[in-house]
Amino acid sequence: DTEVTQTPKHLVMGMTNKKSLKCEQHMGHRAMYWYKQKAKKPPELMFVYSYEKLSINESVPSRFSPECPNSSLLNLHLHALQPEDSALYLCASSPQYGGSPHEQFFGPGTRLTVL
């Protein structure tokens, strides 16, 4: 199974809501990533988890809270978001963090709209 799955595919939320994005992989990868992509812009790295520990936080606002409960699952908890946070959120995984340059395997993304 070389698939990274993300749920939900689409999410509409108000600024006072709390929601979560979910990402799952069963390839035995030990590094997982969250990216954010605004329209016509490159995907931008938000967080990196390695062996279930947060390794990189690219100065992301605290209204985004990542969680890696186990090696297969990655969550992104959302609270008090702003309309400018509307974007496509991509999850990815790779065999490991660091070392040889491995390709990253991406999910299809969650399209988030904040009203």
Add this chain to the structure above:
Amino acid sequence: ILNVEQSPQSLHVQEGDSTNFTCSFPSSNFYALHWYRWETAKSPEALFVMTLNGDEKKKGRISATLNTKEGYSYLYIKGSQPEDSATYLCALHMEYGNKLVFGAGTILRVKS
């Protein structure tokens, strides 16, 4: 801030045409250059991971070259087919860790 530039922004070609596009980046320390293909409503899919100056990789009708000294990579598609229609992203794999810095992509549309 590291800028990875891709050109052209979009490209429309006829079925059977060969095409190429460019990824430009400042020559600096990095592990590798990645190419991804991203079809609409699907996941980005890795095409190539290139590490060495002069590296050339091929997968079917698609090939890529890397020039690290001058800071560019070319992606070539021979005999484009409608199923090649996608956004092609390049990304610099930075020296530290497994961090990818992406370009904005080239949108390819192949008309039958």
